[in-house]
Amino acid sequence: MSHSQRSDIFLLDAERTTWHDETLWFVRQKRDKAVYATPEFQELRQLASDIKDHTLSRLNFYLQQFEENARRNGVQVHWAADAAEHNAIVLGLLRQHGATRVVKSKSMLTEECHLNPYLTQHGIEVIDTDLGERIIQLREEAPSHVVLPAIHLKKEDVGDTFHLHLGTTKGNNDPQQLTETARQHLREKFLAGQVAISGVNFAVAETGSVVVCTNEGNADLGVNLAKVHIACMGMEKLIPRLSDLSVFTRILTRSATGQPVTTYTSHFTRPGEGKEMHIVIVDNGRTKQLGRPDFRASLKCIRCGACMNTCPVYRRSGGHSYDFTIPGPIGAILSPNIDMRKHASLPFASTLCGSCTDVCPVKIDIHTQLYKWRQVLGQAGEIPASKKWSMRLLSRVLSKPGMYSLGGRVARQGLRLLPHGLTHAGGYNPWAIARELPEPPRQSFREWYAEQAGQ
Amino acid sequence: MTSSREKILAAVRANQPAELPLPTVPLFEGDDSVEKFTAILQGIGGQVVEVTDVARLPEVIHGLYPTDYRIASPLLPEANVPVDANTSIEVLAGVELAVLQGEFGVVENGTIWVPEANMLHRALPMITQHLALVLDRRHLVATMHQAYARLTSVGSYGTFLAGPSKTADIEQSLVIGAHGARSMTVLLV
Numbered sequence: 205m206s207h208s209q210r211s212d213i214f215l216l217d218a219e220r221t222t223w224h225d226e227t228l229w230f231v232r233q234k235r236d237k238a239v240y241a242t243p244e245f246q247e248l249r250q251l252a253s254d255i256k257d258h259t260l261s262r263l264n265f266y267l268q269q270f271e272e273n274a275r276r277n278g279v280q281v282h283w284a285a286d287a288a289e290h291n292a293i294v295l296g297l298l299r300q301h302g303a304t305r306v307v308k309s310k311s312m313l314t315e316e317c318h319l320n321p322y323l324t325q326h327g328i329e330v331i332d333t334d335l336g337e338r339i340i341q342l343r344e345e346a347p348s349h350v351v352l353p354a355i356h357l358k359k360e361d362v363g364d365t366f367h368l369h370l371g372t373t374k375g376n377n378d379p380q381q382l383t384e385t386a387r388q389h390l391r392e393k394f395l396a397g398q399v400a401i402s403g404v405n406f407a408v409a410e411t412g413s414v415v416v417c418t419n420e421g422n423a424d425l426g427v428n429l430a431k432v433h434i435a436c437m438g439m440e441k442l443i444p445r446l447s448d449l450s451v452f453t454r455i456l457t458r459s460a461t462g463q464p465v466t467t468y469t470s471h472f473t474r475p476g477e478g479k480e481m482h483i484v485i486v487d488n489g490r491t492k493q494l495g496r497p498d499f500r501a502s503l504k505c506i507r508c509g510a511c512m513n514t515c516p517v518y519r520r521s522g523g524h525s526y527d528f529t530i531p532g533p534i535g536a537i538l539s540p541n542i543d544m545r546k547h548a549s550l551p552f553a554s555t556l557c558g559s560c561t562d563v564c565p566v567k568i569d570i571h572t573q574l575y576k577w578r579q580v581l582g583q584a585g586e587i588p589a590s591k592k593w594s595m596r597l598l599s600r601v602l603s604k605p606g607m608y609s610l611g612g613r614v615a616r617q618g619l620r621l622l623p624h625g626l627t628h629a630g631g632y633n634p635w636a637i638a639r640e641l642p643e644p645p646r647q648s649f650r651e652w653y654a655e656q657a658g659q
Numbered sequence: 660m661t662s663s664r665e666k667i668l669a670a671v672r673a674n675q676p677a678e679l680p681l682p683t684v685p686l687f688e689g690d691d692s693v694e695k696f697t698a699i700l701q702g703i704g705g706q707v708v709e710v711t712d713v714a715r716l717p718e719v720i721h722g723l724y725p726t727d728y729r730i731a732s733p734l735l736p737e738a739n740v741p742v743d744a745n746t747s748i749e750v751l752a753g754v755e756l757a758v759l760q761g762e763f764g765v766v767e768n769g770t771i772w773v774p775e776a777n778m779l780h781r782a783l784p785m786i787t788q789h790l791a792l793v794l795d796r797r798h799l800v801a802t803m804h805q806a807y808a809r810l811t812s813v814g815s816y817g818t819f820l821a822g823p824s825k826t827a828d829i830e831q832s833l834v835i836g837a838h839g840a841r842s843m844t845v846l847l848v
Contacts, residue, residue, distance in 0.1 A: 227830075227831055230831070231831070242767075244687050251682055251684055254679070254680070254681075254682045255681065255682060255684075257679045258678075258679045258680060258681040258682070260675060260676070261675055261676050261677065261678045261679040262675070262678055263671045263675050264668055264671045264672045264675060267667075267668065267671065268668070277815075283663045283664040283667055284663060285663040285666055285667060289663060333838065334828070335826045335828040335829070335837060336826075336828035339828065339829075352827075352828065352831070353828070354828055354829070355831075357829075357830075358830060359829050359830045359832070362829050362830075379829040379830060379832035379834055380832075380834050382829055383826060383828075383829065383834040383836070383837060384836070386837075387836065387837065387838060390838060391752070391838070394786075394838070395748050395749075395752055411812075411813060413813055419824070419825050419826060419827075419837070420824055420825070420826050420837035420838045420839065421785040421824040421837065421838045421839025421840070422837070422838045422839075424781075424782070424784075424785045424818065424839070425782060425785040425786060425838050425839060428780075428781040428782035428785065428816075429748055429751075429782050429786070439667070439671075444681060446807055446810070446813065447684055447804070447807045447808065448684065449803070449807055450684060450802070450803040450804040450806065450807045450808075451684055451804075453803050453819070454767075454768075454802070454803050461827075463703065464699060464703065464767060464768035464769065464770075464821070465765075465768035465769075465770050465803075465819065465821050466821070467703075467820065467821050467822055467823070467824055467825060467839070468785075468818050468819075468820060468821075468824075468839070469770065469818060469819040469821075470816070470817070470818040470819075471813040471814075471816065471817050471818065472816055473813055473814065473815050473816060474815035474816070475815075476744065476781055476815070476816070477744050477745075485667075487663075487667045487670070491667060491670035491671055491674055492670075492674075494670075494671065494674040494675055495670075495673070495674030497676070500676070
């Protein structure tokens, strides 16, 4: 199924689509308010972009510096070439500690590696502790947004889910009460946690620390109560210096939700007394992306989700329509690197309006990359036949002025004379499924111009 | 495992572009007033209480919280739950109020630096039902740049804490008290 086919499913519920669209636009507006209140925001974007560009250009050095410092801090560092190796490392650590359950805070990387189903298959109980992630875990769904994983759901859905799994009263859809129920339910899990898995927002090379940002406090609570902490990170999370965090902590949440900062910005450098800390550094296609000059800037992404909130296509098609761990514009440029054929429709899920590029806090040229992926996909023959042939036809017509002018005349007459049912037949004119074609003008601009010249 | 490390690093070496410059981050200045700090912190759900004299701290705490609360604190003689790095999870789970020292506050976002040394136990600031941080009003910096400039080391563990634990994961409705402290009060001395 293509992105547009999956979007059709989302669009069946018009009311919900409108709600989704408006809610995410509201988040975008909150972002704007926070950004405009920060006078040096544009300077910070440039700094963030430059720091990330520099880090990627010396990634070999920073990875080793980070590893060396982390080891010196008493942290065990593991390297995983792909998702399978990452999952095997995590399972190995759990087995080593005889753990049967694990509490987990938000990590898009573990989603990308499909860690949860893998651990479950191997008899480990995995508890996602971020409220949004817990909701979708109970519903056996994937997150639909990187920051707001359950944004595709309404409170009634959550009420039903909690009634089914956590025994709340049927019809209790009050967010306050549902959150309280989740707090009680997850507290038990935190207290009984043996091993905690967290994601990583930033990894500081000069200190060997990992920084984790949450609003709920679930990462800190899980990690600080468990005997073992496993932090899983993509290799692009590195930044060189502690002081670079000042730039990234200022732009991350302002871009994401419009908050000035997350409630908890936690720096994990050494394991607690008598405890263990592990960091798994994952490649899984990132070195390949690093080697693509047109697309390597996508590795600068800090997963704020601003490009999703602003995207007119994402807002009206939902995160699940992308069928990739990272949805939205950034997902559409990351996914073809992983599997070009499977995700061939995603770079086309855009109007190329450029709003994603405008809001990106690390200045990734997202819409340019979307355009470039289209070229790559075209070259590789990964676009649908209908699109391929109509594009060929169009390019022939547009390159021959005589044919273009004839075509225009035929179209103007045709639209006037042919029955509506034929000109608007969805079968060969899908553009007209939900739209009216414009009324054809009497003459073309060229014809009009020729007339003026004669006067 | 070593082979993956070598393989990844070799691929990075082969694929990373020519070196680009690392910029110097300026120490952006800004408003470092108590007024702005208070307004920002209240905006994110925190409470600010002015304590004129450190000696009045116990009295202020009694005025703010029920007197039968189980309190953990290195700052109050009346703290009745002793906590250190080895305290059991069961005991930690029963703490209703933790009163801890904050090192310094950041005015632009209302956050306060709390290093492990001030926490008694790493989980205490999150597992307690309510959190109060004592902060010297002279220890305010304007921006995160000045905050990190002030931190010569982040220690083994430390967190910038801004307000109570919260979530908006159900239909974007803001709910205070997700997994961490249900309320966060800054006691300015």
